[in-house]
Amino acid sequence: MQIDKDAAVYVISVAAELAGMHPQTLRQYDRLGLVVPQRTAGRGRRYSAADISRLQLIQRLSQEEGINLAGIKRILELQREVETLGAHTRTLAQRLEKVMRSGGGRVFAAGAAGDVVSIVHGTRPELRIAGALAPGATARAGGRRSGELTLYRRRSG
Incomplete structure (x- = not known):
């Protein structure tokens, strides 16, 4: 059985250890909106594998590239926008292909x-x-x- 990368399964202490960070850093990133984990009914944070990857990216951009948190937040927003636009482009390409195969359209x-x-x-x-x-x-x-x-x-x- 394979766990979905978006399944929120890691508590904050495990996520912090996997990302190589202190749990307080994860709380700060949550407050800033850099990585927003899912919440349990009791308001506990649960991180997914995708969240861990994002935390590692933030750490790499911050430490190796010297980018501040505001810059990292903008990079992540742009990355999400590119992913959204890519999905939209694929949808449009599929629709166009369908129209072209049917011989319809002007x-x-x-x-x-x-x-x-x-x-x-x-x-x-x-x-x-x-x-x-x-x-x-x-x-x-x-x-x-x-x-x-x-x-x-x-x-x-």
Whole structure:
């Protein structure tokens, strides 16, 4: 049986020993909101393996990197935000993949005049932008004219 990393199973003395800290330090971090353990019905603190890892990170940032507690708190907030945004991105990617597999959804592109046009899913019109290259640049590969940039070229054959 494996214990979930978020399961609050460690009392403060065990958590402090595992993290290599004094229990009073853990109480201070709780007051500051750096590591907020779960509480029992009697208000006792219970730490999880994830909390222990966070305590070790705080200790490393403080002692080895010389970062103050306010800086560490901001780092932890940003880390949580990155994790949240990553989860949101994965959800959106799954939804997009589902839509693309079903063949549904509409595809839009920028028209030659800068307007938005709808195109058939799976096709890409050849779009050339005159003057997109730097002045004096020559692009002759594939029959392109000087000063012209091809964003998409349909394969021949």
